[in-house]
Amino acid sequence: MPDLWMPGARSCDVGDHAPTDTQYPAKAIAHITWDRNATAAKPADLVPFANLLTYFRGGGVGMAPHILWDPFSGQVAQFYPATSRSKSVVDLAGGTRTNRAGKVVIQIEALFFPYCRVNGTVYATLADTPCKGWDALNSWVHSWGVPNTWPMGRPADFTPHRSESVWETAGGWYGHSQVPENDHQDPGSWPGFASAPTPSKPTYEPFPGANFFRSGRRSPIIAAMHKRLVAEGCNKYASQANADVWGAGDERSYAAWQRKLGYAGTAADGIPGATSWAKLHVPNV
Structure with a gap:
């Protein structure tokens, strides 16, 4: 069985675990925290990771994801085990189970907002950042059976596209902008999937028999x-x-x-x- 808690992540269990609807395929949802509004003309400093950590463990616990990821430092904190639902999407009564419709529905909040400033550099999109720790995070999510695919397309802007039928039937990665019952437009972009390592050629010829x-x-x-x-x-x-x-x-x-x-x-x-x-x-x- 894969690790319920991502290796190397800071464990910040907030309790309130609840099962997912495992008859649906495994999914991951990509978010950005978007905790400040900035523009190219008026960039703003990135909010510290510790601030969001405190928020999701305190007043924002009702909106906590599985994972908070800092793409600048590589820090990762985890609030729910992989097999529990988390709460970073709207889940209306009587509709599709947006936060549960999958063997897992792992939600990732990247610490980012458009035109954030870090060490004097301004970043317009998440994909522009160093994306430190992404490969390990992607590998852990993939270990839970989440395909490295975007059933509704990899997010390239802040335009929402939603389909309840695709959501319920196709496993893979979804932007918050692609989840039914929700009106958010994030993440706007996301890093590419880690490529499989190319097997190295052995130094010596294997025994041919x-x-x-x-x-x-x-x-x-x-x-x-x-x-x-x-x-x-x-x-x-x-x-x-x-x-x-x-x-x-x-x-x-x-x-x-x-x-x-x-x-x-x-x-x-x-x-x-x-x-x-x-x-x-x-x-x-």
């Missing part, structure tokens, strides 16, 4: 192995021609390598095994 080494097999792997056997002083080749083709010279040379490792008898038959191969350190090709 004993059946790979058959007479006449041509491969750059065999050529790389040939060079390593010569470098290890196990050169039993009659010729350096066709170094990429498995043959009797390879078998004799590999048997010499096996004997160098201490193998004897049938264990030094010249056919590579996984252990001896790993110790040969054949470069990845």
Whole structure:
């Protein structure tokens, strides 16, 4: 089971937990705190993280999200466990369960308002900020089955778009501006999803299996192995021609390598095994 409380987040449990409607797909809702109104002509200093933390634990507890995230410092505070509903959206009686319609409905409040000023720099959109901590936050939300998709489009402005049918049937990320029964226009923008890391190429060639080494097999792997056997002083080749083709010279040379490792008898038959191969350190090709 994923972590109910995001690793590394400050735990600020406000109690009042309530279950979600798990017959619906998993969702996340993106908000900005928008706690000051500023313009390009009149920017304003960002409100301190501690102020919002106090607010959501005190007078604003009735509007607390799951997560308060500071994209400038990377600080994260969590007020509800992932499987509870939180309260940062309007949820009208008798309508769709806006704060519960999902296996999880994780609500994220980013500490931001348009044209906030931080250390002398003014930021027009959330996506312009350093977005510190976003990758870890996104990974935690994704671990709860929330797809890295925007069913109604990634927010690019402060224009609301809402569809109750999409909301109820499609999992993924929604802006507050896309949640039914609500009239807010935030977040205006949101950082892109963390890309999956590109698997690094191993330094050494993985063992291709004993059946790979058959007479006449041509491969750059065999050529790389040939060079390593010569470098290890196990050169039993009659010729350096066709170094990429498995043959009797390879078998004799590999048997010499096996004997160098201490193998004897049938264990030094010249056919590579996984252990001896790993110790040969054949470069990845």
